[in-house]
Amino acid sequence: MAERELLPLVRDVLDKQVLDPEGHKVGKADGLILQALANRPSRVIAMEISQTAAWRQVHHRLGALADWLRAKFEPGQNQPPRILFDHFVRGGIDVHIDISWKRTKALVWEDWLENRVIARIPGGRRGGKK
């Protein structure tokens, strides 16, 4: 029988830096969603990149506060950003996915700050590396 490929979820996926195919940083895998199935092992369905998932690990009230802030202020998002585990390529000290960061909706704050704040400060919006 062939050796099965084992993936340690805590060591190689949870809390790791998620990188898209270009090496762009998407965020940390703050949460992992499992789907419970009757009489079958749970399926790993998604990674969540979200302050809510992160702070909920510390205390459920902090998670609730983070979720309230997200729901109130995060531009255009009803739910915390999730990346379906179908896009998982490999784990390790980084997690590699096969979709571009633009498709993940994990960088809404980055975009909002870039357009609404940074762009209004002189010198903030000039193309290319310094």
Place this chain on the structure above:
Amino acid sequence: MAEKNEIRAELLLGRKVRSIHGHAVGRIEEMRAEREHDYWVVTEFHVGPIALVERLAVRHFGITLPGRVHGYRVRWDQLDLSNPYHPRLTCHLDELEPLGAPRRKHRRAA
């Protein structure tokens, strides 16, 4: 918010697993997934301090005591996660594989 049949793996981490009789067995320190067709499925949970030692790769520090069982490999069907905050074994303690022992071949439930 998670859907009803969704479990947050990061919230399982560190949860105390209790035996059928309510005794503490150890804390969940690792979850292992395997490829099943197009999906990854969680096939085992590693419970106990040795699991943490292995996750942090400090086994060679020699901080475990010889002769004592410091952790267990718990198969998915041996753990009841209906209440993820209070996971419980569905089998007796002596049916669990100690961590560090060679893996037993087992048949997965249909």
Place this chain on the structure above:
Amino acid sequence: MKSLSNVALGIVTSIGGFLDVGAIATAALAGAAFGFQMLWVLALGTLCVMYLTEMAGRLACVSHHSLVDAIRERCGFRYFSFLLVGEVLVDLLVLAAEIGGVAVALHLVTGIDYRWFVPIVAFALWLLIWIGTFSIVQNGTSVLGLITLAFVVGMWWMGPPWHEAMKGLLPTAPSHDAARYWFTAVGIIGALFEPFMLNFYASGAIEEKWSLKDIPMNRVTAVLGMGFGAVIAVSIVMLSAMTLGPRGIQVDSYEQAAMMMLQPFGSWGVPLFAACLGTACFGASLQVALNLSYLFSQGFGWNWSENLKPHEDARFAIVYTLAIPLGAFLVIILGDPLQITTFSMALNALLAPVIVFPLLILMNDRHYLRDYRNHMVGNVFVSAIVVIAFLIAIVAIPLEVLGG
């Protein structure tokens, strides 16, 4: 050129540890109050921080992950959250103190109340980070930091009793005021074990794109860089011991500390001291401000680099843009930078084990370090540093109350 640039990272990092506003004041106080007796503390602290710095650099070279990155990834978010909260508190206080230190330096040469300079210093700090690159920050700070060699020149000019100084390298019990002696010793080591210093160094190594071939250079940089800072700090202790101690001057303010330069340099003494204090504190404040951005970005997985334009790493830029005015506000509200430093040093000592302990785990992790993990001797040394850090954390607050 690259080798010089590499060493510059070591020098700029050592400025944050050995020559920031708190370290200069503590070194001056140590020399004035206890002569050469505390040199062994500096020597011990230097050895420890050289080793810690080398490890932080090695981690960056092999894994291309910084210390904060690796701590979050290996120890989890719960552990990281303690580090985050603690380090934000400490870094903001240190940032406030450093901005205050630059303002005090300007006050020393102009006589104008230092609080008027605080907004100007804060703006200059922000502007440099906003438009500069990591090389400019690193190399500029290192070059300007060379002015602190004035302490070495001054010490040498005074003709130090080398025999006495050598005796000071051996640990001795205090001859008087034991609580203050041990508080000062804890302050010196606590100032060296600053979490921001180690992560700044590792982040800088990644900014400079260090890789496996830079590992030998990393060792040289850690030793030379920290050695530079240590030599300056030792010179301050010795100069203070020779000039302030015999006159019974207790260092309670920077005006008093500046007097150590009068004998060797005459009327140039105070401006020279101010220049040294100002450039060292400005360099340290750059480090701390950047480190706050590194802390958040690396901990939460954002895009980050001082070499990117602000719009390319908006969240990274926003953190220092918010932190710098907050630091400036704190120094205006809280007052004397020396008092802020004293308090932040105690908090620093509490936080040091939180960042040093994970190093013991990370430097043995084959996923991060591959074939460059610590050997047994290295692990024993790191374990000893962890024990020292824990002991310092336990005694820091009681000693602050008794001897601060």
